[in-house]
Amino acid sequence: MKKIVREFHFSLQELHTVEEIARTFGLTETTAGILFARGLDDGEKVKRFLHPSRGNLLSPFLMSGMKEAHELLSRAREEGWRVAVFGDYDADGIGASAILYRALQRFGIEAYLYVPEREEGYGMSVAAIDAIFDEFLPDLIVTVDCGISNYREVEYIKEQGAYVIVTDHHELPERLPDCICINPKLQDDYPYDNLCGAGVALKLAVALIGEEAYDLLDLCALSTVADSVPLTGENRDIVAEGLRLMQTELRPVFEALLGKPTELSAQTLAFTLAPRVNAAGRMGDARAALRLFTSDDGAEIAELAAKLNSYNMERQRLCDDLYELARAQIAAQGAYKNIVMLVGENWHPGLIGIVAARIAEEYSRPAILFVRKGNMLRGSARSIDGVNIFEALRNCSAYIEEFGGHSQAAGVNVKEECFEALARALDEYVAAHYAREDFIPVIGVSEEIDGAFPRTLAHELELLEPFGVGNRRPVFSVSLGRTNAAPIKPFSPHLALSGTGMDFMYFGGYADLKLLRSDVPKHAVFECNLSSFRGKESVKGFIRALVYDGSIGGEEESFENFVRSLAAKPASCELLPASELNDRIRALDEGCAYGLCVVAQEKESLKRFPAAGGLPKEIFRLTSGNVRNVLLFSPDLDCDLSAYRDIVFLENPAALPQRTGKARLYAAEDICGGAQLSGLDLSREAMVAEFTALRRAEGIETGTSYAEAARSLGGNGWAQTIFALAVFEELGLISLEGGRLGIIRGTKTELTNSAIYSAALRLHDMR
Numbered sequence: 001m002k003k004i005v006r007e008f009h010f011s012l013q014e015l016h017t018v019e020e021i022a023r024t025f026g027l028t029e030t031t032a033g034i035l036f037a038r039g040l041d042d043g044e045k046v047k048r049f050l051h052p053s054r055g056n057l058l059s060p061f062l063m064s065g066m067k068e069a070h071e072l073l074s075r076a077r078e079e080g081w082r083v084a085v086f087g088d089y090d091a092d093g094i095g096a097s098a099i100l101y102r103a104l105q106r107f108g109i110e111a112y113l114y115v116p117e118r119e120e121g122y123g124m125s126v127a128a129i130d131a132i133f134d135e136f137l138p139d140l141i142v143t144v145d146c147g148i149s150n151y152r153e154v155e156y157i158k159e160q161g162a163y164v165i166v167t168d169h170h171e172l173p174e175r176l177p178d179c180i181c182i183n184p185k186l187q188d189d190y191p192y193d194n195l196c197g198a199g200v201a202l203k204l205a206v207a208l209i210g211e212e213a214y215d216l217l218d219l220c221a222l223s224t225v226a227d228s229v230p231l232t233g234e235n236r237d238i239v240a241e242g243l244r245l246m247q248t249e250l251r252p253v254f255e256a257l258l259g260k261p262t263e264l265s266a267q268t269l270a271f272t273l274a275p276r277v278n279a280a281g282r283m284g285d286a287r288a289a290l291r292l293f294t295s296d297d298g299a300e301i302a303e304l305a306a307k308l309n310s311y312n313m314e315r316q317r318l319c320d321d322l323y324e325l326a327r328a329q330i331a332a333q334g335a336y337k338n339i340v341m342l343v344g345e346n347w348h349p350g351l352i353g354i355v356a357a358r359i360a361e362e363y364s365r366p367a368i369l370f371v372r373k374g375n376m377l378r379g380s381a382r383s384i385d386g387v388n389i390f391e392a393l394r395n396c397s398a399y400i401e402e403f404g405g406h407s408q409a410a411g412v413n414v415k416e417e418c419f420e421a422l423a424r425a426l427d428e429y430v431a432a433h434y435a436r437e438d439f440i441p442v443i444g445v446s447e448e449i450d451g452a453f454p455r456t457l458a459h460e461l462e463l464l465e466p467f468g469v470g471n472r473r474p475v476f477s478v479s480l481g482r483t484n485a486a487p488i489k490p491f492s493p494h495l496a497l498s499g500t501g502m503d504f505m506y507f508g509g510y511a512d513l514k515l516l517r518s519d520v521p522k523h524a525v526f527e528c529n530l531s532s533f534r535g536k537e538s539v540k541g542f543i544r545a546l547v548y549d550g551s552i553g554g555e556e557e558s559f560e561n562f563v564r565s566l567a568a569k570p571a572s573c574e575l576l577p578a579s580e581l582n583d584r585i586r587a588l589d590e591g592c593a594y595g596l597c598v599v600a601q602e603k604e605s606l607k608r609f610p611a612a613g614g615l616p617k618e619i620f621r622l623t624s625g626n627v628r629n630v631l632l633f634s635p636d637l638d639c640d641l642s643a644y645r646d647i648v649f650l651e652n653p654a655a656l657p658q659r660t661g662k663a664r665l666y667a668a669e670d671i672c673g674g675a676q677l678s679g680l681d682l683s684r685e686a687m688v689a690e691f692t693a694l695r696r697a698e699g700i701e702t703g704t705s706y707a708e709a710a711r712s713l714g715g716n717g718w719a720q721t722i723f724a725l726a727v728f729e730e731l732g733l734i735s736l737e738g739g740r741l742g743i744i745r746g747t748k749t750e751l752t753n754s755a756i757y758s759a760a761l762r763l764h765d766m767r
Contacts, residue, residue, distance in 0.1 A: 001616050001624050002547050004477055004523055007444040008037035021046055031460040034446050034474055039232070050463055052240035054214055060203035064188035065180045069165045070207045072140065072180060077108045081139035084132050086124060087115040087290070088145040088197065089281035091274045095223030096144035096167075096201035098293035099216045103205030106212060112136040113294065115286045118350045122146065122404065122411055124153040129160070138162050142204075145197025148183055149173045149404055167200045169229075171390070171406060192233045194470075198223030199238060217242040218251055219293065225266050226274035228408075230470025239266055239466045253292055256305030266466035279312040282350030315351065322347055323355050326369065330359075331661075335627050336594040336645060338430035338439075339392075340367040341379075341423045347371045353380035353409070360384055364439050364626040366392070366430070368412060370419075376401070377419060381410040386438045387430065396425040436593050439628070440616070443525050443545055446474040451501035453539045458530050475544060477523045485509075485516035502528075506543040514620050514636070515546060517708065518554035523547045550617040552603050556707035556718050557620065558634035559676050562601050563706070563726045564657070565637060566759035571656030573649060575669035578608045581648065584666060586611035588646050589629050595645035596629040597663075602675050605650040605668075612650065674763030680720055682764055687751055690724035694734060695743050702741045709736060727754045 010018060014036065022032035024043055040046045048056055060066050076083055083104065087097030097113055104111045112135075116128050123146040132138060140163045147154070147166035154164050154177035164179040172185050182200060184193040195203070202220045205213035221242020224235050231239055246254060246264050257276050261268060280289035285307075292304035322344070329342050340363055344352075352369035359367040360382040366389045370379035383389035388407040393400060399422040403412040414422055453476070467473040478500055485497040487510065495506040495513060504526060506512070515522060526541035576584060588596045589611065598612045606613065615631040620639075622632065627643045635658055641647055642661025649656075649667040651674075656665075694713070702709035706725045710718040728734045731749045735742040751757045 002441045002443055004443050004547050007446050028457050030447050030457055052237045054241045056237045060207040062190040063182055064186045065182040066207050068180045076140050083109050084112040084138040084141045086141055086143045089115050089118050089286035091226035091277040092197045092223040093145040094289045095198040095219045099201045099219050100144055101294050103208050103213055107208045115290050117284050118281050124150040144201045151175050151177045154179050169195050169197050169200050194230050196224050196227040196229045218245045222269050225269040228469045231468040232470045252301050256301050266468045276308045276312045279315040280308050282315055283311045319351050319354050322351050326355055337427045339426045343370045356380050356382040362625050375416050377414050379412045383408045392429050395429050445477045447476050449476045449478050453502050453528050458528050458539045473527055475525050475527050477525050480522050480524055482519045483516045502541050504541040504543050512546045518557045520553035521549050521551045548619055560706045560722050561634045563723055567755040568657035573665040573667035577670055578668050581668050582609045582611045594627045597641055597644040598631045598648045600633050600650045677760050677764055698743045704736050704739050727757045730754045730756055
């Protein structure tokens with residue numbers, strides 16, 4: 001379940017500024033509002049944002065330590081020192097290492113390169129330092145994308161007789177290394193603190209070789225996107241210029257990884273290139289990626305690129321396998337706490353971060369996956385927007401051996417005997433510092449669109465590229481009732497719909513087809529794209545989410561679900577009076593935010609259960625697997641409720657077709673399900689009349705559901721028709737295959753052979 005919020009609301013004074021920006025730059029107020037809401041609150045900022053350029057890049061010498069680093073590296077060149085570059089195994093660290101390596105070459109220093117493999121752990125270690133000294137015996141070690149938290153390791157290097165320059169961008173520890181440190185987060189005259197490790201390396205490169213370093217912007221652009229730093233300020237300039245450089249002359253390494261791409265964008269960097277570079281480190285061969293990005297040999301580049309592409313495919317397969325193992329563990333132990341913590345024996349240490357991110361997104365709360373290594377559990381944490389996992393770990397550090405990272409991702413190592421204590425402490429910390437609302441995924445929309453999407457606005461949105469973290473692609477919402485949504489071709493999971501002022505595509509939206517075709521009020525959240533076909537330009541919406549607003553509707557679809565459920569075996573539930581059941585719902589919800597699903601089939605039932613009224617609401621199916629407490633109205637038969645700990649039915653159901661796993665089941669003792677049947681005529685004569693009417697309508701287009709068919713057929717009321725269709729199809733007398741009503745001849749049977757009809761008779765008599 002998701003919540004839509006407006007991305008911005010302006011005061012009168014702010015609205016005046018927005019209007020001024022719109023006038024000055026010839027923009028719609030919507031675009032001006034998007035810019036203002038993202039911190040671009042004056043003309044100079046807007047101008048810089050709309051025209052990203054390397055001319056906006058700041059002088060590296062504003063950074064603390066830059067002058068001293070330049071002087072020390074100049075001395076190293078003049079005196080012929082042996083210089084080593086110590087990097088990291090991810091795409092940022094690889095890019096940073098390649099940038100500094102190439103800059104040092106031009107500066108006159110042939111550096112030795114070292115990146116640890118993931119199994120050695122993040123950052124510097126004594127073992128890695130020993131390996132460098134054993135092989136190279138450096139006079140100076142320069143770190144990139146690491147080192148700021150390595151006070152002891154820097155001291156160890158100095159004891160070996162070498163100098164150290166640390167270049168990093170991570171959060172500052174309480175004790176900095178006693179050496180030259182360059183980090184945009186240090187208090188100095190440098191105004192921008194969101195550079196990635198490669199961005200800092202680029203700054204050092206510019207300090208060493210001047211603007212010649214700007215032909216390395218493509219490498220820096222990849223690292224910037226890969227490291228998920230905000231695409232604002234200098235990062236926006238870096239990525240925009242890097243993409244221009246790639247479009248002008250594609251570096252051989254990129255061509256080898258991509259082939260000849262038809263389009264290059266920040267999304268290409270994020271979803272095509274970055275995973276291939278990261279795959280090498282995740283598969284234990286980061287040095288292959290490092291060689292690839294520092295080689296000038298065409299044959300070697302082709303060979304190494306093929307290796308990285310192969311690693312990426314293997315990584316995807318292993319990630320899927322690990323994800324299924326993690327899901328199975330969650331299913332076995334439940335997910336009823338404010339944080340998901342899992343331990344695997346043989347999980348791949350390079351992949352647990354990726355899977356942790358998937359789990360965090362799916363379950364809408366922080367997730368930490370650990371790999372057991374002896375008595376130590378080595379973990380990777382990922383969080384959701386609004387929940388700072390780094391601060392949570394810091395406040396529970398008494399149970400942790402070591403950790404590091406930032407608000408959304410962290411590495412954490414804990415002794416096995418401290419695991420349960422850490423799990424309890426983190427759960428309690430998160431519960432104390434965050435409200436339940438903080439765990440509801442929020443979709444910020446720029447505007448509600450009524451009618452056709454303005455073409456001028458669609459063109460203006462292209463000016464906001466490149467999109468990414470901190471500058472996401474704007475999304476909009478549209479209010480929908482019943483739509484004409486349909487698969488783009490038979491058996492396709494992708495939908496197309498129109499008639500709302502514009503055409504939409506909904507990739508992977510088949511699960512929402514019933515909701516889209518019903519009259520239930522909902523909102524579609526979408527991106528817009530300009531497209532051109534045979535010289536004709538059009539605006540198309542791409543639906544990213546469908547959000548149910550909690551209003552009860554869809555009576556035909558709800559009744560169909562109820563009728564279909566009658567064919568199932570009766571459920572065994574603990575029966576409680578409605579008043580007592582209401583108290584049970586309240587107690588379960590107050591006791592835990594997860595694990596309670598309240599199921600209702602009839603709107604009237606809701607009036608007797610005020611404790612359920614405040615729960616988040618879903619209809620037909622669960623849109624999330626996060627087992628948050630929820631009121632589910634009229635569930636589909638294939639709805640899987642097995643992840644819940646407690647399932648409460650507001651009516652005493654005749655049957656329960658949904659999967660419930662090991663959940664405790666409750667139902668209202670004094671509320672009989674089946675009120676929807678009370679107005680139906682279940683006599684044999686009425687059913688014969690319905691069948692006669694259906695026989696006359698044979699061959700007409702009906703749609704594949706009973707609700708759609710009832711709307712098409714008319715007749716004696718949709719409820720009577722839906723019931724008749726269900727009974728006759730169960731008896732093998734009719735078919736709706738292919739969306740047309742077909743009569744199956746030659747079959748003789750009795751109405752009582754239908755489980756649906758028999759169950760309806762029993763319920764009818766009970767009422």
